[in-house]
């Protein structure tokens with residue numbers, strides 16, 4: 486990966502951002518290694534990032550989210566007596582895969598999950614998310630990918646003899662606003678509804694813990710998606726597609742939020758390049 490600093494950010498910040506990203510994008514020298522965060526994401530993102538890593542370019546300003554995420558590490562540093570923290574669990578899975586001609590073969594995949602904290606107090610697996618208050622407002626029961634990520638990690642831990650009894654997410658809400666909370670809670674109470682905008686800057690919720698059978702089933706299904714990938718770009722869901730309403734013209738347009746602002750593969754992505762040519766993005 487090559488990095489640029491077009492906005493002239495200070496050196497220390499640049500170094501911290503780059504270090505964090507490289508840790509996140511670590512591809513250990515194991516056969517078919519895939520991290521849990523990659524496994525629940527788009528195959529195009531995984532394969533193309535891995536293949537083009539040395540030639541991709543990112544501007545550090547666009548990677549600020551990674552720096553924000555580092556704050557959780559300093560929180561956890563101070564809480565080391567609580568349990569197992571910031572540890573990676575890796576396991577090799579054998580996948581029986583049938584190709585499009587019906588030929589069956591067995592493939593090994595190494596799946597690695599990095600946990601934030603396994604709390605010895607109640608054997609809960611805990612994860613810290615630097616996120617928006619709106620994420621909790623719109624997903625009061627937790628985001629689908631959080632549930633998937635923590636359940637896979639719980640399965641990997643179970644294989645090492647650590648029985649996870651529950652899952653917990655702690656949101657550190659970068660844009661939480663007290664006035665907004667008061668406004669939202671008043672509106673909710675008028676409508677006799679529960680206010681889902683968080684009451685405090687930190688929000689903790691429990692996530693559903695699947696059975697071990699369901700966890701393994703989910704992992705194998707995701708591995709199958711990756712094993713059978715044949716080069717397609719991301720699906721609309723993986724592009725974070727939605728219809729965007731334009732008030733001035735009273736029309737809607739296609740909005741690919743990830744492509745437009747949160748993807749490091751735009752320079753090699755055929756979908757993005759074609760959209761660029763048509764100047765739709």
Ligand code: SF4
Pocket residue numbers: 529530718719723724741743744748749750751754755756757
């Ligand atoms: S630009 Fe969009 S479609 Fe292309 S890799 Fe990025 S998210 Fe996927």
